[in-house]
Each structure stands twice: as structure tokens, then as C-alpha cells.
Amino acid sequence: MNLTLQVSDIAKSYNGNTVLDHCSFSFDAVGTYVLTGPNGCGKSTFLRICALIEQPDRGSVTFYEEDSKLKENIDVKRRMTLVLPKVGIFNTTVMKNAAYGLRIRDTDKASVLEKTHRALEFVGLAHKSNQNALTLSSGETKRLGIARALVIEPDILFLDEPTASVDSKNTKIIETILESLKSGNKSIVVIATHDNDQAKRLADRLLVMKNGKIR
Amino acid sequence: MAPLLDGLGKALTLIFSFNPELLGIILLSLAVSGTALFIATALGLPFGALIGLKELPARGLLINLMNTFMGLPPVVVGLFLYLLLSRSGPMGFMGLLYSPSAMIVAQAILAFPIVAALCHSAIVNVDPLIRQASLTLGATPLQVTVTVIKEARYGIMSAIIAAFGRVMAEVGAILIVGGNIAGYTRVMTTTIALETDKGNFELALALGIILLALSLLINSMLHVVQKKGAVALQK
Numbered sequence: 001m002n003l004t005l006q007v008s009d010i011a012k013s014y015n016g017n018t019v020l021d022h023c024s025f026s027f028d029a030v031g032t033y034v035l036t037g038p039n040g041c042g043k044s045t046f047l048r049i050c051a052l053i054e055q056p057d058r059g060s061v062t063f064y065e066e067d068s069k070l071k072e073n074i075d076v077k078r079r080m081t082l083v084l085p086k087v088g089i090f091n092t093t094v095m096k097n098a099a100y101g102l103r104i105r106d107t108d109k110a111s112v113l114e115k116t117h118r119a120l121e122f123v124g125l126a127h128k129s130n131q132n133a134l135t136l137s138s139g140e141t142k143r144l145g146i147a148r149a150l151v152i153e154p155d156i157l158f159l160d161e162p163t164a165s166v167d168s169k170n171t172k173i174i175e176t177i178l179e180s181l182k183s184g185n186k187s188i189v190v191i192a193t194h195d196n197d198q199a200k201r202l203a204d205r206l207l208v209m210k211n212g213k214i215r
Numbered sequence: 216m217a218p219l220l221d222g223l224g225k226a227l228t229l230i231f232s233f234n235p236e237l238l239g240i241i242l243l244s245l246a247v248s249g250t251a252l253f254i255a256t257a258l259g260l261p262f263g264a265l266i267g268l269k270e271l272p273a274r275g276l277l278i279n280l281m282n283t284f285m286g287l288p289p290v291v292v293g294l295f296l297y298l299l300l301s302r303s304g305p306m307g308f309m310g311l312l313y314s315p316s317a318m319i320v321a322q323a324i325l326a327f328p329i330v331a332a333l334c335h336s337a338i339v340n341v342d343p344l345i346r347q348a349s350l351t352l353g354a355t356p357l358q359v360t361v362t363v364i365k366e367a368r369y370g371i372m373s374a375i376i377a378a379f380g381r382v383m384a385e386v387g388a389i390l391i392v393g394g395n396i397a398g399y400t401r402v403m404t405t406t407i408a409l410e411t412d413k414g415n416f417e418l419a420l421a422l423g424i425i426l427l428a429l430s431l432l433i434n435s436m437l438h439v440v441q442k443k444g445a446v447a448l449q450k
Contacts, residue, residue: 053350078353088344091366100362101352148352 003064003155003188004028005050005080010059011212012045019045020056021212027156032182032189036199037209043192044085046209047158050190051082063156078105080156085164087145094120094136095129097144101152119147123177139170146177156188157181163198171198178202219416226421237421244402247315247389248382251322252330256375258323259330263374264364266331267338281335284328289321293391296321300392313394318402321388326378333377337370338363369444373437380433384426 005027012020019042027033027050035043048054050061063076081101090097099116107115120126123143128136133144142162149157162178163171175198181189182204193199199206208215229237266277298304300312311317341363349362364371386404393400395409403422410419 051351053347074353074355081353082351084344084347084351086344088342088346088348090345090348090362100349104349104352104354104358145348148348152352 002028003030004062005156005188006062007046007050008060008062010046010049010056010061012042012049012054012056018212020049023059023213025207025214027188027190030185030188031204032178032185032191032202033205033207034199034203035190035192035207035209035214036194036196039194041209042212043194043209044160046214047082047160047190047192050156051080051158052077053082078152079154080158081149081152081154082158082160083142083145083149083162085161087141087148089133089136089141089144091134092132093130094125094133094144097133098125098147098151100148105152115151115153116147119151122150122180123147124173137170139166139173142166142170142174143177146174154187156190159189159191161193162191163193163195175201222416222420223424225417226424229417229421230424234421237418237425239398240401240403240406240422241425243315243400244383244404247318247402248322248379251319251382252326252375252379254319254323255326255330255378259327259374259378260334260364260371262327263331263334263336264338264360267335268360268363278332278335281328281332285332287325287328289325289385289387289389290391292321292324293388296324296388296392312392313396313400315393315400317392318389318400321392322382322385325385325388326382329378329381330374333374334367334371337367337374340370341366369440372440373444376433376437376440380430380437383429383433 007023007025010020010023011018023042023046035046037043045054049056052061063080090100095116098120099112102112102115117126117129120129123146125136125140125143125147128140133141136144146159146162149159159178163174166174178189178191179202191199191202193202263281265271266274266281271277296317297312299306300309300317301307302312311320345366346359346363349359354362384404386408389400389402390405390408393402393405395401395405401409403426407419407422407426410416410422
């Protein structure tokens with residue numbers, strides 16, 4: 001079965017303010033999609049709906065041809081993940097934070113250790129494995145959020161403003177990490193950013209959100 | 216001043232000679248309060264978590280009641296429990312009055328609102344991003360709940376320690392339902408009350424010193440737990 005995520009005619013409003021309006025799109029090939037547009041145009045809402053964290057007011061999200069009650073289907077939900085702009089960090093070590101997704105999936109200990117170490121090495125945080133994650137800088141926190149998402153090897157990885165509130169040094173590191181994801185990538189990566197230059201640098205396919213629709 | 220110093224000297228002798236009567240009273244106090252705390256935690260933590268995590272219809276009222284009952288006067292609890300457990304009361308057939316079990320029930324009633332209210336407060340104060348992070352990583356609703364409770368662990372430990380402090384120092388309720396029977400229901404606080412009445416200050420002072428030491432220990436534990444938890448709050 002081909003890896004596809006189909007968003008059909010979704011709409012979402014908050015307090016009468018329309019954010020998404022008859023918005024449709026199909027992610028049907030592996031690669032990096034970058035969704036750009038000004039702040040508040042609905043990028044985050046779109047990602048949250050795609051990642052099944054939020055329900056649209058109308059329309060549907062179809063993943064691997066399954067669309068009924070996706071939000072309740074934990075097996076389907078676990079094949080994708082979203083890295084939020086503000087990463088929620090658990091008050092424990094960097095290692096345990098990164099391993100969270102595998103632990104809740106009852107993965108065996110050896111695999112947890114191996115995959116977590118690999119992901120932390122990939123984002124340059126392996127040397128801080130045993131440090132409390134709450135002591136990391138904001139750039140490192142973002143990188144930990146990415147590592148935590150990568151360990152579960154999702155079919156679709158959504159990243160919402162991965163470099164927001166991050167210094168230029170960490171922005172470069174994060175962009176390099178996102179670039180590295182492209183080599184041998186078998187998954188779909190969807191990045192939302194308001195930075196047009198960054199969007200051009202990272203995108204295999206550039207999407208623009210305007211008036212609640214993707215163009 | 217001299218009688219006080221004399222009393223203190225004798226009290227210290229009692230403590231360091233490991234007086235069997237004194238040890239028995241301390242152990243019974245710890246057993247009663249420890250069991251009451253265990254029951255209050257087993258019920259109060261899930262109750263506080265439920266109110267903190269679920270949108271219940273009477274949520275506001277329940278929070279209000281919990282906070283109000285945190286200041287329950289022990290003698291009132293003792294009085295109600297006495298009326299329930301006395302031979303002519305609705306639960307008199309159980310024969311619990313003037314037993315350690317009645318004292319445990321009384322202390323559990325006093326500790327429950329403290330554990331529930333402070334656990335609720337600790338859980339609602341967990342950063343909403345934690346819940347979102349676990350959801351985005353594929354956690355089931357139960358796993359999300361466990362994760363949030365884990366994040367609130369320092370607040371929950373503070374709640375349990377605070378409740379332990381309250382029940383250890385409590386005297387009104389257990390005096391009414393326990394009856395202060397020597398070797399059976401006599402605990403530290405009721406002994407202090409009785410021995411002071413009798414003018415036998417050595418034992419009262421010895422127990423007072425131990426209670427103070429316990430209080431210091433409990434507060435030190437609370438301080439350490441709160442200090443650890445502060446790391447999370449600073450972020």
C-alpha cells in the first residue's frame with residue numbers, strides 16, 4: 001500500500017474566525033514538503049489536524065486509505081508524529097525523554113537503547129544523555145524534540161516551526177539535521193515555517209497557505 | 216525553670232534508654248498514621264487526578280468541597296465518627312469504637328482532602344505541553360494520564376508528606392474514637408495530653424521531643440522534594 005495522507009475539504013474555525021476553509025491536499029510521495037505562509041494563516045492548525053491531534057469541523061483525513069475515526073485509531077496515529085513549536089519536555093533525563101515514544105510502544109529494552117542513542121547522536125545530543133532535559137537550552141530542546149520524534153521512525157513526520165525562538169547557531173544545526181533526513185528517506189516530512197528563505201532551502205515541494213487554503 | 220530542665224533531663228533518659236512503653240506508643244502512632252495515610256493516598260490521588268484531568272459536571276463544586284475539607288476540625292470528625300461507630304449508631308455493629316481501626320478511619324478522613332486537593336493542584340499545574348507531547352508521540356489516554364501524574368510527582372509527594380504531618384500531630388479525633396487505652400489505642404499525641412493532665416511531664420516531654428523531631432524530619436523531606444520540583448517550575 002502506498003504511503004499517502006489525503007486531506008479532503010477540511011474546514012476549521014475558532015470563535016467564528018475561519019482558519020481553514022475547504023482545504024485539500026494529498027501527501028502522496030516521500031520527501032520534504034514545506035508549508036509556508038505568514039503567522040496565523042493556519043499552518044499549525046493544518047498540521048495538528050493532519051497529525052490527528054485535532055479534529056476538523058468538517059472534511060476528512062485519510063491515511064493509508066483508512067479514514068473512519070482516525071483519531072481513535074491508536075495504531076494508525078502511531079505511524080505519524082508532530083513536533084510542536086514549543087517542545088514539552090518531561091522532567092527526566094535526555095535519554096528517557098528521547099525514548100518515550102518507544103517505551104509507550106512496549107519496545108524491548110535493547111532496541112530502545114540502540115535507537116535512542118542513534119537518534120541522539122543524529123541531533124548531536126548523545127553526550128548529554130544522562131543530563132536532566134529541563135536544563136537544555138532552547139535550541140537543544142528543539143533538537144531533543146526532533147530526536148524524540150525520529151526514534152519512533154514515523155511514516156510521516158510533521159514539524160511545526162522547528163527553528164522558532166532558536167538562535168542562529170542552533171537554527172543552522174537544525175536545518176542540517178532536516179537536510180540529512182532527506183538522504184535515504186523513506187518517509188514524508190512536512191515542515192511548517194514562516195521563514196520563506198528557510199522554506200526554499202529545505203523543500204522538495206513548497207506549499208503556500210493563503211486564505212485557509214493550500215496553493 | 217528547674218522543673219522544666221529536670222523534666223527534659225528525664226525525658227532524654229527515657230528516649231535514650233529505649234523505654235518499652237515509649238517505643239510501643241511511637242510504633243502504634245506510626246502504624247496508625249501510616250495506615251491512614253496509605254488509605255488516604257490510595258483514594259485521594261486518583262480522586263484528585265480525576266478532577267484535574269477530566270471535565271466533570273460538578274468539578275467546581277468538588278474542588279470547593281476538597282479545599283473546604285482541608286481545614287476540617289478534627290474534633291468534629293471525631294464526634295461524627297463517634298456517633299456512627301457507637302453501639303447505638305448505624306455502624307455500631309462493627310464494634311470498631313475505641314480501637315486502632317477507628318483511629319485509622321478518623322485520620323484517613325482528615326488526610327483524604329489534603330491529599331486529594333494538593334494532588335489535584337499538582338496535576339493541574341503540569342505544563343499542558345506535556346500532555347500534548349505525549350499525545351503527539353502516540354500515547355493512549357491512559358498513558359497520557361500516567362505521564363501527567365509522573366510529571367506531578369514532586370507535588371504529589373509534597374501532598375503526601377503534608378498529610379502525614381497533619382495526621383501525626385492530630386489529637387482531637389483519635390482521642391474521641393480511640394479512647395486513649397494504654398497499650399492499645401494510646402498514641403503520642405493522646406499520651407502527651409493525658410500525661411500533662413496527670414502532671415507527669417517526663418513522658419509528655421519525651422514524646423513532645425520525638426514529635427518535634429518527626430515534624431522536623433517531615434518538613435526537611437518536604438523541603439527537599441519541593442527543591443527538586445522547583446527545577447521543573449523554573450523551566
